[in-house]
Amino acid sequence: MSTLQLQISGTEDTPNITFNEQEKEFLISGRSLPEDVSTFYKPVFEWLSGFGQNPVGKTTFKFKLEYFNTASSKIILDILMKLEDMVQSSQAEIAVEWHYSESDDDMLEAGDEYKELVEVPFDLVAY
Amino acid sequence: MNVLVKPSLNVFDLYTTMFSNRVLLIYQGLFDQQMIKTVLSMTEMKLVKENVNENVKKKVFNIMMEGLQNICKHQFLKEETSHNPMLLISRDDNHHHIFTGNTIHNSKIELVSSKIEQVNGLDKDGLKELYKKARLNSVISEVGGAGLGFIDMARKSENPLEYRFFPINENYSFFILQVKISNQ
Numbered sequence: 001m002s003t004l005q006l007q008i009s010g011t012e013d014t015p016n017i018t019f020n021e022q023e024k025e026f027l028i029s030g031r032s033l034p035e036d037v038s039t040f041y042k043p044v045f046e047w048l049s050g051f052g053q054n055p056v057g058k059t060t061f062k063f064k065l066e067y068f069n070t071a072s073s074k075i076i077l078d079i080l081m082k083l084e085d086m087v088q089s090s091q092a093e094i095a096v097e098w099h100y101s102e103s104d105d106d107m108l109e110a111g112d113e114y115k116e117l118v119e120v121p122f123d124l125v126a127y
Numbered sequence: 128m129n130v131l132v133k134p135s136l137n138v139f140d141l142y143t144t145m146f147s148n149r150v151l152l153i154y155q156g157l158f159d160q161q162m163i164k165t166v167l168s169m170t171e172m173k174l175v176k177e178n179v180n181e182n183v184k185k186k187v188f189n190i191m192m193e194g195l196q197n198i199c200k201h202q203f204l205k206e207e208t209s210h211n212p213m214l215l216i217s218r219d220d221n222h223h224h225i226f227t228g229n230t231i232h233n234s235k236i237e238l239v240s241s242k243i244e245q246v247n248g249l250d251k252d253g254l255k256e257l258y259k260k261a262r263l264n265s266v267i268s269e270v271g272g273a274g275l276g277f278i279d280m281a282r283k284s285e286n287p288l289e290y291r292f293f294p295i296n297e298n299y300s301f302f303i304l305q306v307k308i309s310n311q
Contacts (some may be wrong), residue, residue, distance in 0.1 A: 012164055027296070035160045035193055035199070038270045067185070069192055070275035074265050092241060101183035106283055 004054060006047045014040060015065065024056055029064040032072040049090050050083050052091045059092065064099035080090045080118045087120050095121045148217050153212040157202060170216055186283045186308045187223050193276050194227040194304065203230050208299045216301045222307045228240040231302040236292055243288050254282045257291040284308050
């Protein structure tokens, strides 16, 4: 089994998080409202450390969230900063896609703010 | 266990008050994550049924969630303070209103007021800057908060946060926060 396997199934208040090694795509989608974000996201940060040490070629990190709480907003920033570190130390080739519903101004604005903050190729994609 | 309604409670009056104020949902009792999910999903269903604009629906959902998770992290047991937290969602022609109430130790009143006054004193760009700065510096607390709740609620509501403290006894007060979202 690949060490880069990542598969967390979404629930009503936690997101679906997967890594597809063939497509070189990391996807986080759904709702991120966990009570305890640190515990919930621990496996994701462990996975990210492993990913940084095993270059797999250009990887897309897709964020397609419907809702997230402020604690998750901090965690998303931490994830993006980890990606920025990898890009700057040439550990990995990474592109970020921030997907937002056309009817969700706040989600667009949130993506825009992350884009301003981190130096990683970053696209805003409407759906 | 006595489950009878007290004779002093006039259910029809309560209903009439709720109906005439277009109350979508009212709840009093302790909150946990399960209860939060339940009231969020009830509210979401009602907003969908009433064809509320998608952007407004998302704002109501986000602000409720943030307010309730805030309460959840700071609530006291009823035995300590003799009061439970509460939630009320209502609407009028121009706004949706989210009221949350919870007991607060009197020693925290000044801190909470100053946080709210700080966000109320900022415009859209000021709030954005404050949020960005606070998020960069925030550390997830032991109870899982990022310290961004009021700033986020103020940004999403695009209205000042209204609040009051009602004294309960020498140690505690009841803190009511009202967040408005315009129906556009």
